Amino acid sequence: MWQLVGHSRATTLLQQSLRNGQLSHAYLFVGPAHVGKFTLARNLAQAVNCTSTEPPCQECTSCRRIAASKHSDIHTVDLISVEKKEIGIRQIAEMQNAAHLPPFEGKYKVFIFDRAEMLSSEAANSLLKTLEEPPPNILIILLTAKESALLPTIASRCQRVELRPLPLCLVVDVLVKDYDVAQDKADLLARLSGGCLGWALQALRDENLLQEREQRLADFARLSGAGTRDRLAYAADLAALFGKGRDRMTDVLSAWLQWWRDLLLIKCDNSRWIVNIDQEASLSTQAERLTAVRIAAFMRDIRAAAEQLELNANPRLALEVLILRMP
């Protein structure tokens, strides 16, 4: 049984390839963070190593050991630490050494590259050799949310499987029925997740995620009435966050974008699509003071700042410009 919720096109494709003996030696799973790429990769690793007639059965020793991350033939390659900015050549060399040994306990050795876009160019070129001439009985699965950052020669040697965000009603349904979440909370989590069930489940497990959101919303409210000095201080704090890891900064900027998109939706009488459904009253008050043109212009500013940060601009400068421009 595939454990992935939704995404039946992807699971059917993999199931058929498995049944017909036409599995590729390398896959590229593309989709936004928390959409289910890792779950699908783990399921595929189970499927190729499963000992039952209905792989992945989730019951044989192999399936259970993979689910518990105890199977010695399944390897995950990711950034060594949050401070590291890339997956380096040494990690590929280790992977290649392991790939040339036969599987210890299963049929296939599986290497899952989380955030494959973080491969350094040296590492990517080295991995390319393995993709071109893979040793027998190995399966390489690359996961990425930023396909454009991947070396095209790497992508072209993998079979591409795209995972799109789930319909929000499906996320709500899973949260209510399988996780016993109250309807209102399920609705909010589904909207915040943008259809990425993994995010909603993480928010259920880790209260910090929603607390951080509360903090951000409080900051937004404070900043809109704040003077230059407070705004610059906030920009400095945000820039410091950027130094601790790109992902957290991306989270903050996407929360900004969500908020301003909500303002625009309210301005255009489309409030039923807003993400921050629990903040409708504050959003409406703020929207009253702004024009749609002004909101749209600031959304462009947020996107521009995100792009500049992506291109390694000075984070403090980019954020100062953004926050000073905030209406």
Ligand SMILES: [Zn+2]
């Ligand atoms: Zn099994």
